Amino acid sequence: MSDDRMIAKLEMLIALAREKHFGRAAESLGVTQPSLSTGIRQLEDQLGVKLVLRGSRYGGLTPEGQRTLIWARRIVGDARRLREEMRFSREGLSGHLRIAVIPTALTWASHLASAFRGAHPNVNFTILSRNSAEILDMLENFDVDAGISYLDNEPLGHVSTAFLYRETYAVLCRPEHRLAGQKGLDWSDLAGEPLCLLTPDMQNRRIINKAFMEAGMQPKTVLESNSTVVLASQVEEANLVTVLPDQLACRLVSGRDLAMVPLAIGEPGPSVGLVAPWQEPHTPVIRALLDAAAKVAAPQD
Template identity: 40%
Template sequence: MLFRQLEYLVALARERHFARAAQSCHVSQPALSEAIRKLEDELDVPLVRRGRKYEGLTPEGERIVVWAQRIIADRDALRDEVGALRSGLNGRLRIGSIPTASGAVSLLTGPFCTAHPLVTVDVLTDLQSVDVFRLLQNFEIDAGITYLHKELPEGVQTLPLYEERYVLLTTVAEGLTHRRSATWADASRLPLCLLTGSMQGRRVLDEVFASVGLTPSPRIETDSVGALFAHVRTGQWASVVPQAWLHVFGVPHGMQALPLVDPSAAVPVGLVWSAREPGSVMARALVEVARHEDLATTLDRLPDAR
């Protein structure tokens, strides 16, 4: 059995298409298919349901791909560990983040890259919380950044980073110019642009609105925090955005950002990684950096007024 055969099986399970799996592994489709056939012969079980096109993995294949993911992850972790012992950390750190927290990721990647100059970093930011945990489980990322206010899956360690607070983002023409804060009721009366209902960041907002007997009715929904800022800039819309994003954009000219009160909602956001031992040396290094970076204090200093 070769690592290459396991990598091909994992790629096929991920891509669900022979040609795309071969392309992701930088081999020809016949080479990938033949390697998987040889793995089936060696294990003496069918792994792939074959028809005129890919039809999925067999029940045996579903189990074997889990082992393959673990074996490949352990191999990569071993290589990283040996490399770190020999010449310092060297390789690739993979981080997955929910969109609302992606603006704060740079507060970790910056000091991480300074501490480990031989490491490159991949950041995925268009993930729902379930995606973060799925990618962790499948060893496709080393660590994730997500909400910590719900029950978390087993086998995950966490490190709180900051509390997500919210501001009402409007143009200065909205009539709230002389206010130092706004209520969620104020926000509900404005023409709103919010994140889409499928995103956990939006569900958090809906829960806060519901806690005071309100239901927001946004005219525009988007999966991008940047798009929220862009729509508010037009002067037609207002939005509720995480205060952490003011660290990225500031308060653009002509806009105001008012802290939302009644209630003053705060949702914990943190780093998550696999509890398996010895685990990813990249994750351990990121956690060590995160323990020394006070993201909460940094984000609390962001502008929260006009």
């Protein structure tokens, strides 16, 4: 089996471990399901071990398959870095960057992409909104090249990071709401207030829940969404109240009939930044992206 064919088979194993379904894994790679099944069997024959538990459907990886998956990710990652290095030597900085971003940091992702493309116009971007756990999974499975997520609130694993900003929070409400017009609010001011908040799978929601708990109260959540646009619309249309990072809140207030009031926090907010798989060396485009993140970052307090 040639090196290229071996790498293709390893990519099939990675896709199967990610999707846990032969059909979906084949679709994600743009191949037929029989081709994927044949490729996995050829890889098993080449390595002399059974990698996948099969019955009427996918049954998981064997212990040998789990160990092979670790090597597969390493080998496929190294091969991609080599191709990127050679393309850089031929064409300069170019390519397509895929970034997964927590919803509350999408404005920062746009800012970073604009700054980066201003310096490197031959690099294109795809920006996806995902929660923090999904971002780590996507990085591990090579579904994205980098992410923007929280840096210090939950474990990240073995990654490279570049700080972007610290979150501080604001309350969004309608201009006639009793909370509007105040210079600042405490979490206790939201007691009993009907709220619309991000869904519990979002790390931002877990941070907010913790803040309420430390204030000795439970949020009265009447609507949840994984979209900050939906939250702002519910504030405007249903007279609900939401809590969001203040920089994002500023964007959402613009052009809407909404008021924004700062929310006091007793300690520095969680840090958010660029996250990339730890590699030595990084590809030229990821090195440049980490450098760009450091240049656009807010001052650290």
